[in-house]
Amino acid sequence: MKIGPWQLPNPIFVAPMAGVTDRPFRQLCKRLGAGYAVSEMAASNPKLWDSVKTSRRLNHDGEINPIAVQIAGADPEMMAQAAVFNINKGAKIIDINMGCPVKKVCSVASGSALLRDENLVVAILQAVVKACQPFEVPVTLKTRTGWDHSHKNALRIGELAQDIGISALTLHGRTRADLYTGEAEYDTIKQVKQALEIPVVANGDIDSPQKAKFVLDYTGADAIMVGRAAQGNPWIFQQINHYLQTDTQLAPPDFAHMQEILLGHLHEHYQFYGEHTGVRSARKHIAWYVSHLPQAQAFIDEMNQINTSAEQYTLVENWFSQLIDQHDLALTH
DSSP: OEETTEEOSOSEEEOOOTTTOOHHHHHHHHHTTOSEEEEEEEEOOGGGTTSHHHHHHTOOTTOOSSOEEEEEOSOHHHHHHHHHHHHHTTOSEEEEEEOOOOHHHHTTTOGGGGGGOHHHHHHHHHHHHHHHGGGTOOEEEEEESEEETTEEOHHHHHHHHHHHTOSEEEEESSOTTTTTOSOOOOHHHHHHHHHOSSOEEEESSOOSHHHHHHHHHHHOOSEEEEOGGGTTOTTHHHHHHHHHHHSSOOOOOOHHHHHHHHHHHHHHHHHHHOHHHHHHHHHHHHHHHHTTSTTHHHHHHHHTTOOOHHHHHHHHHHHHHHHHHHHHHHHHO
8 A cells, every 4th residue: 555655564553642642652553463553633823843742742753754644623724834843743645534523623624623614624635735745745634524423424535535636545434423432334444445446444443454455345445544452552553464474373471571572662652751840650551451451450550650760660670570470380280
């Protein structure tokens, strides 16, 4: 699959998730087989560009190209300015968010709230595409099937986007009203894919290699995007790639491999965020990694009381070493 001039190594993408897909996590997912990663949603409001939070989201040092930045907002001119600002910060692809269902985003008429105003959708897409053209930077769109089940307009939005010059469309198989409840549906994605010539990426509830293959086959999509299933499980990209190529399951990582990946992730996470924020923001990642493992809750409770990176790192290292020792001991008996 290509986005503009960029040939992507495989059709397994990691979805942009606020507070999750920061630079260390994107880089980890790419190393473990993700063909493409989009940054966390960045604000289009210039007043926020100098904030610590936004500055981190726009930090792409050492990141594998193409660097893709997602922008959100409801003002066409402001969105165009945000696109150029991010291009000057290193973005090679600009992604427009019209899919986020979170109340604080929708309450300011951005994210999936835009699906109720097709004229504003057109104005934003036109403004951003026009702003990016002199830099030869492609623009993509991520959206949902509609505002609610009575107002599904993904096909109409997709056709408008294609006519305006959007280079690829990612479609989450839920309406805004669904939030993240129920099950994603793929009939709308299939319909949109059949109607459009630009690449279409399927998103929503893709949580296993088998589900990835089913969604690709059923919808005919050019790629799939994995979101929540990658939290604490970055090797899902390797597993999906292996399954698509061989039709066989890749063995899950053992405790030693999990320990190696998580400790490497923590090291980069602390470097990126610094001591205070790094320790606190790492807690959710650690909990995701271990939640399905034996005696996880007691460990998580202890880990959440720790306030230094050195102690947190050592606790994780020792806990996994205990699991490895217990596993090895069980094998010898």
